[in-house]
Amino acid sequence: MIIDYRYHIASLVAVFIALGIGILVGSAVLGNEVIAERQKQLADRLEVQLEELRQKNEAVQARANNLEIDNNIQRQFEKQVLPPLITGKLTGKRIAIVETNSYGFRDDLVNTLSMAGATVQSVTTILDGFDVTGHKEQLRSELGINDQNDNDMMSFLAKETARGILTGEKQALLNTLSQSELLKLSGDYGVPVDAVIFIGGSQDQTLVKTEIVDYPMMDYFLQQKLPVFGVEETNVTYSYMKSYQKKRVSTVDNVESAPGQLALVLAIADKPGHYGVKPTAKQLLPPFDTTGGVGNGQKGQGVSGNPRP
Incomplete structure (x- = not known):
């Protein structure tokens, strides 16, 4: 200092x-x-x-x-080292990104996924933690939502948003939420995807709504047999990693860094685990074998994208 x-x-x-x-x-x-x-x-x-x-x-x-x-x-x-390590690892993979922290993320994450051969089909940003204060009457009127308390309404909207990302059947709901500034939409919706990345972590405790917003969305994707990956940046004040790991999904807690992005690519490429630099991580990266490739990792971790033996 x-x-x-x-x-x-x-x-x-x-x-x-x-x-x-x-x-x-x-x-x-x-x-x-x-x-x-x-x-x-x-x-x-x-x-x-x-x-x-x-x-x-x-x-x-x-x-x-x-x-x-x-x-x-x-x-x-x-x-300089990242490109040769990830090139072609995700060829043909179609990915949806869901931001639940409202902060946005760095462009180099999408660039890294593209470099690995993946296509980011959509980026959906939950604004202000789906705070429905001041919007309830409009949502009830336009979407026909029955009387619910705030938390139940947010969980309902979260699940229906996940459904809209995957099926495209909820375009009216997505448009209404977007016009109400509860949601930001980018990309193509209703197209098949092979994986979903949740970007969490928060600087504001009032935005931490993992059980109300993140879980209903994750549950929907997991029920559709889609691998889910939870990530955040290193310097968030409130980490979501422990909460995400309760859903048995792979996590990366330093996704803004080259090691974090490498770990995410390899996790999506069937090397699941909990990676990063925080106490919730098991290791920084998947193990590398002696030939220079990535090892098979540990079996039976019970996280998304890694079938149990």
Whole structure:
């Protein structure tokens, strides 16, 4: 951490103010020569301390610069190594993405999936956690929803949205939710998909609605025998990984990084597991065999996309 000069300057100013007061008070007791000598000694000590702080700050700054250089080298290495590791791994796979955190995600995730040979058919974003406050009457009127409490209505909308993603039979519902700014739609709906990726994790606890929103959607896709994958970025405040793992789906908790995207591609390519850097992860990546390919992983993990023996 870089030393904050403002704090130390403020401390020095306070010391000099105290020194001035001391001089005024002590002038009645001590001679001017004694006061001047004490003042010089104190000033010398303060100057030494300030120089020490400056040197420490420079050392910390130099270390931070070196770490930044190392990080840049690592990112460049990952960027160059990732393509040959994933090219062709997902050829012909059609994927639907569901965002339940409203934050969006980086374009390089879609680019990585495309590089691996997959086609992202649709991206569906749940806005504001499907908060129906202020929309209930409209939804009841236009969609014919019976009187329900908020949580039941959100779960109903979540499941019907999942159905619409897969079958295309709920276009009116999707359009209504989109017009109500509860949903953002992109891509083709009602086309077959081979896997569904849920992007979760939140910075806001009020948006954490895994049991109300994520679970009904996941349950629908799992009932259709589709593999489901739950991912999030490393720096989210509220992780969804433990909640997602209760549904026995593969998870990746660092999907913004090259290792995370590699893990996701390999998980979709039938190497399921819980990958990443957080305590909920079992390992960073699927194991590699001695020939350079990806190993078969562990059997019986009981996660989506990995039939039990």
